[in-house]
Amino acid sequence: MIDLSLARIERLLERLGHPERQLAPVIHVAGTNGKGSTIAFLKAMLEALGGAVHVYTSPHLVRFNERIVIAGREIDDDSLCAVLRECEAANAGEPITFFEITTAAAFLAFARAQADFTLLETGLGGRLDATNVVARPLITALTPISLDHQAFLGETIAEVAGEKAGILKPGVPCLSVHQPAEAAAVIANRAADVGAPLICEGEGWSAEPEGGGWVFEGRPPRLPQTHLALPMPALPGAHQIANAGLALACLSCLPGLSIDTSAIARGVARARWPARLxxxxxxxxxxxxxxxxxxxxxxxxxxxxxxxxxxxxxxxxxxxxxxxxxxxxxxxxxxxxxxxxxxxxxxxxxxxxxxxxxxxxxxxxxxxxxxxxxxxxxxxxxxxxxxxxxxxxxxxxxxxxxxxxxxxxxxxxxx
Incomplete structure (x- = not known):
């Protein structure tokens, strides 16, 4: 069952003591393609910089545990069963979707473990996605938007973009890659409506192939002046340079985080995301x-x-x-x-x-x-x-x- 709403998960999270308010600082990622790869680069870069990172992604490929990574390690079976039982008991038989209850379980597991950052991938859309209960992430990020899940998100790029841009929050920077014109217009309007600083690829940063690698340029005043020459991403495909660039742009916005070129290069080379080429x-x-x-x-x-x-x-x-x-x-x-x-x-x-x-x-x-x-x-x-x-x-x-x-x-x- 897919029934987009936030009411059910909000009710459950209230009964659980609001674990979504107790997460390590959140980077929230939406888009049609490239969400998982962008999160894989974020995770690898943050870990190379010495951070501990929680990660929530979907769907899984082989084992459900892949969806919930606690400070760098997939949740073990006993811990997963325990948080799911706790969520089921708190829900007390009321209507709930599979994705909603598993999202609540992930938040519960994350809230009880130390980490420096939490990376959240939207499951479907953004505005009414269960991950969108986090009221104030550190950063939101939008990967390329195109048509998918039209039955739930709309028949046009503009309609889909409206759902994806639903993750934007007042005062929270949103970083977006190059988008189709109709998507870009919707995102810009949403950012203006909610008061979210919008930083777009091309204006705030660029990520371009050069020689046998790629170059990231941060562009003031949107991002700090940065010039990093980096090795090709571990994930094959030219589109992965854009995903890695978005990840690095997000890191450039994190307050107090020092961008070390050698650590970023290690992260780019170590990122793993199965079944993507x-x-x-x-x-x-x-x-x-x-x-x-x-x-x-x-x-x-x-x-x-x-x-x-x-x-x-x-x-x-x-x-x-x-x-x-x-x-x-x-x-x-x-x-x-x-x-x-x-x-x-x-x-x-x-x-x-x-x-x-x-x-x-x-x-x-x-x-x-x-x-x-x-x-x-x-x-x-x-x-x-x-x-x-x-x-x-x-x-x-x-x-x-x-x-x-x-x-x-x-x-x-x-x-």
Whole structure:
């Protein structure tokens, strides 16, 4: 069930003694794509600077515990069960969604452990997202906004941006990457309405590739004068420079935090975020491909994510590319596949294991064909990988894509 409201979680948090008011200083991140990667960079940079960091993200890929990281470590099973039981008892059988009660559990766990910062990723939208009960974060941040979850957030970029910008708070700086014009206008209006200082990429900072790395420039008076030459992010893809740049811009706004170049460089190089253009180098699924083939995994699932992915795939024309594609019925499957159509030789389509809302393999293949991709429906991911290499073809790459749920199933099956 998805029923966007803050009333239920506010009621539960009051019964729990308001743990959301007892968190270490919060950086709250919303957007359509790049939220998790931005948080991964924030976490890695803050830890490299010596900070202890709580992190709340969603969804998980393999284990629910991935969502709640307490001072650098995933919550253990006993602690997770304990806070969930406490939340269930306090809720006393009243209506509550899965995301709301697990968010309350995360806040309870965070409030009871020491940390220097708390990083919160919105689950859906922003304005009515359960994470938006934090009244005064240190900073809010907006990653790229595009169409997704239209049934809940609106049919236009402007409507979606209005929901995402709902995390802005009076007097709290909001940092935003470059946005489509209609999103930028909505964000600027929201910032003016609530009195939130708005710092936009281009005006307050820039993050651009240079040589074999990238350069971050902080621009006064919006941010302190800064010039940092940094190594390429550990997460592949040109879009990750923008995500890392947003993370670093957020850190530049933190009062009293000294930006040490060597520590930031270590953080950029150490950031990890599974299933975002992740190469799988060993495991049961990797072993199904012929020698010399590469297996990659990406959980992007909307047209904006596909456009960012396509930019990276432009550099993969040195060998054949085969997509292993699966997607939920609720997503824009042709909008996702269209940017990839000219970059892959064919698509092998699968249903997402265990997901009732998955497109069946035949429907996914029909969607691929409708955008000009040769496509073949397969029984499973292992079946698709066994078919990936055509007779006489040189070693290529197989990219599993289309859904974070598919990505999680792949990581579990690969071992």
């Amino acid at each position: 992740q190469r799988l180098e060993a495991g049961r699924l990797v072993d199904l491909l012929p020698a010399g083939w590469e297996l990659w995994l990406d959980g992007g699932h909307n047209p904006g994510a596909a456009q960012a992915l396509a930019l990276h795939l432009e550099g993969w024309r040195d060998r054949p590319l085969v997509l292993v594609f699966g997607m939920l019925k609720t997503k824009d499957n042709t909008g996702f596949l269209a940017p990839l159509a000219g970059l892959a030789q064919r698509a092998l389509t699968v249903a997402i294991p265990g997901e009732a809302a998955s497109l069946d393999a035949e429907s996914a293949a029909a969607a691929a064909r409708s955008v000009g991709l040769a496509a073949e429906a397969c029984e499973s991911v292992p079946d698709a990988l066994c078919r990936a290499a055509g007779a006489g073809e040189p070693p290529g790459r197989a990219l599993i894509c289309g859904s974070l749920y598919l990505a999680g199933a792949v990581l579990a099956e690969n071992g």
